[in-house]
């Protein structure tokens with residue numbers, strides 16, 4: 001996992017034209033308990049799926065950047081895993097990744113779902129955020145479509161009590177309610193500066209990383225209870241087939257799915273390979289939508305014994321020392 005080098009990224013674009021008066025740009029990160037809708041909100045703001053989501057907590061493992069382009073601002077959202085009490089080495093590294101991200105960004109979005117009572121997790125994070133005195137924190141009351149207006153209003157008040165926020169905004173990533181307003185409020189707290197990414201760029205994650213995440217998301221479907229966090233995916237090879245015929249662009253992708261034990265391998269593969277075939281079909285559909293090309297996808301399932309607890313394996317699977 002990369003450490004963010006935001007200073008490098010803050011350099012103006014080469015050949016950038018004059019910046020409109022009052023243009024704002026910068027980095028934001030969304031924090032909150034696992035499963036509160038951070039990744040979904042980022043995808044909705046960006047307008048494309050750049051981070052995977054699932055109804056299982058702690059789905060997000062990597063710091064993904066989504067870029068929101070507006071006429072008067074550019075907001076780069078850094079996605080972080082949910083803050084939680086670490087139970088494994090992977091958990092500890094994720095936790096320190098969140099903390100190191102918090103001090104680097106220009107603003108923080110603190111996500112609290114509208115449909116659940118404020119809990120100890122929220123209070124813990126609110127306290128952590130109080131320490132980031134120099135960074136504006138906007139509280140986002142998420143998933144407003146899941147409850148009624150009265151409850152949303154009560155939650156806004158409850159969140160207000162939790163700390164000192166630069167703003168408090170209700171939003172639903174699912175229905176899109178108040179999404180534009182939320183984007184506007186977030187951008188208003190960015191510093192003035194030129195765009196940092198070319199118009200039209202939605203993420204700077206390499207395609208291989210997005211592809212691996214889409215395969216992981218598809219592989220989690222239906223086995224979350226048995227294998228909540230045991231699957232890691234690495235793209236071993238990704239090559240475009242040479243073609244001159246328009247509409248016949250093809251990409252070959254070879255990816256490995258790592259599980260922690262051979263019993264899990266059997267679950268992922270399914271009876272006579274049925275499950276894995278289904279995962280392949282679903283992942284391929286999503287990858288073709290992402291790349292805009294036809295895809296041949298080869299999936300192999302491998303066992304990396306207890307990889308979440310083994311520093312060597314973690315490094316091999318892309319979770320390096322700094323994180």
Ligand SMILES: Nc1nc2c(ncn2[C@@H]2O[C@H](COP(=O)(O)OP(=O)(O)OP(=O)(O)O)[C@@H](O)[C@H]2O)c(=O)[nH]1
Nearest residue numbers: 035036037038039040055057058059060082173174
């Ligand atoms: N109804 C509704 N569901 C939502 C909304 N936003 C997110 N969800 C659902 O909530 C679940 C969790 O969403 P994520 O975006 O993965 O949550 P997260 O906070 O990024 O989770 P972690 O990666 O575990 O930190 C998914 O099933 C989403 O579909 C929303 O606005 N409305």
